[in-house]
Amino acid sequence: MARFELKLPKMGESVAEATITNWLKQVGDKIEMDEAVLEIATDKVDSEVPSEVSGILIEQLFNKDDLVQVGQTIAIIETEGGDVVVAKQEATPIAVADVAKTVETAKESVSAPANFSDSDKFFSPLVKNIAKEEGVSVAELESISGSGKDGRITKEDLLNYIKNRGNQPAVAPIAIGTAPVVATQNVAPVAQKAAPVSVNGGDEIVEMDRMRKLISGYMVASVQTSAHVQSFIEVDVTNIVKWRNKVKDAFEKREGEKLTxxxxxxxxxxxxxxxxxxxxxxxxxxxxxKKKNINLGMAAALPNGNLIVPVIKNADQLNLVGMAKAVNDLGNRAKAGKLKPDDTQGGTYTVTNVGTFGSVFGTPIINQPQVGILALGAIRKVPAVIETPEGDFIGIRQKMFLSHSYDHRVVDGALGGSFVKRVADYLEAFDVNRDF
Structure with a gap:
């Protein structure tokens, strides 16, 4: 018999760790090749880890809710054979060159790994990895004044702290049974506790799932960060509706994809x-x-009803066929819970289709750190004034609203309004004779 080491696989350039959310197989269970062994979660998506071999699960090296680094062995599977088999693992993309340089100069005497779950603050995987390598304690991390959104600590904040560590005020260790005392001048104000909610006998109390908690935090942080302003514009999409109805069957037959x-x-x-x-x-x-690439995020529904924003990379370089394939692929994988962490990274602007649920228009919240998000309203048949050389008359047209939310800190009304007007112009000038 051989022992196969199942490792946490590389999940993308921006992901260095994941949390185990559920073991799908228990010790003693038989596992087939490519069968899911456990479920994991990053700060963006949930996914499964499949087995690369067939065999029997003989050891689980981590428990549910444990944080695991990419490349770490998480389970042992017994297979036919005679030697220990190690899964192939690519180098973990934890940091860029300057971070690597910092890691190389790390002190040899490092204290026990910090348990970041003891802190109420959010630390990115990159920050936690640097902190572990440099022996920075949780108490020290909590004492650093973050320059990121919502006061979060960035890579630069931590590297500057490490560089000037000898000049930093000491952080007293926290003794059990005593209140923590941190020697720092940047003390965050104590947050006000929310008013208690009255619960009646017939009410049901349901805890938010992990994804809903993350979404909740992102939405509140975005509203607190950006000065949201909205512009609305009505668009005549009659030509688009007619063209799609005319070509959708031929499109699907030729491309094997539905045209929405x-x-x-x-x-x-x-x-x-x-x-x-x-x-x-x-x-x-x-x-x-200023972003070089145009990477469009599109809000999509997950199987549990939560929303996620996968990203179409270099969207401006795609023709309509390529765009349709990208939209369908990301949408289908979102519904099936098969998105990878990198699928949600790098977005520069976001579009959400509120018309799917019958909404005429909406006021979407900006997906930080972007500065704009466009909501597509429902397409409706409405009476409209039609101007012709012979005069005006009333006709039935297919119309929709575009709702543009933008960050008024950096986007003025002229830019925000002109942009959504340009989108409308492109839609209304749609060529009904074009090929797909």
């Missing part, structure tokens, strides 16, 4: 972002980052 309205809308948004690069930016403190 979403890729058509995404195509117009990508064009408008090229015209108005001031909307394709992000904000980092007092700095504006």
């Amino acid at each position: 309205f979403t890729p058509i809308m995404m195509e117009a948004v990508a064009k408008a972002l090229k015209d108005f690069p001031g909307m394709n930016i992000s904000v980092d403190g007092d700095y504006i980052i």
Whole structure:
């Protein structure tokens, strides 16, 4: 018999660790090749870890809710053979060159690994990895004043702290049974406790799942970070509706993909972002980052009803067929819970289709650190004034609303309004004679 080491696989360039949320197989269970052994979660998506071999699970090296680094062995599977088999593992993309340099100069005497679950603060995987390598305690991390959104500690904050560590005020260790005392001048104000909620006998209390807690935190942080302003515009999409009805069967027959309205809308948004690069930016403190690539996020529903935003990379370089394939692929994998962490990274602007649920328009919350999000309303038949050389008359047209939320810290009304108007112009000028 051989022992196969099942490792936490590489999940993307930006992911260094994951939390075990559920063991699907227990010790003694038989496992087939490619069968899921456990479920894991990053700060973006949930996924499964399949086995690379067939055999019997003989050891679980971590428990549920444990945090595991990419490349660590998480289970042992007994297979036919004679030697220990180690899963192939690519180098873990934990940090860029300057972080690697810092890690190389780490002190040899490192204290026991810090248990970051003891802290109420959020620390990114990158920050936690650097802290572990440098022997920075949880108490020290909590004492650092973060420059990121919502006061979070960035890589630069931690590296600056490590660089000037000898000049930092000492952080007293926390003794059991005593109140923690941190020697620092940057003390965050104590948050007000929420008012107690009255619960009656017939009410049901249900704890938020992990994803809903994350979404809740992101939404509150976005509203607190950005000055949200909205612009609304009504669009005549009659030509688009007629064209899609005419070609959708031929499109599906030729491409093997359904043609929805979403890729058509995404195509117009990508064009408008090229015209108005001031909307394709992000904000980092007092700095504006102008994005080179146009990566469109699209809000999609997960099997549990939560929402996630997978990203279409380089959307401006796709034709309509490519856009349709990308939209369908990400949407289908979101519904099946098969998205990978990298599928949700790198977005520069987001589109959400509130019309799916019958909403005419909405006021979506910005997906930080982006500066804009566009909501697509429901397409409706409405009476409209039609102007012709012979005069005006009333006719039935297919119309929808575009709702644009943007960050008024860096996007003024002229830019925010002009951008959504350009999207509308592209949609109304849609060529009914075009090929797909």
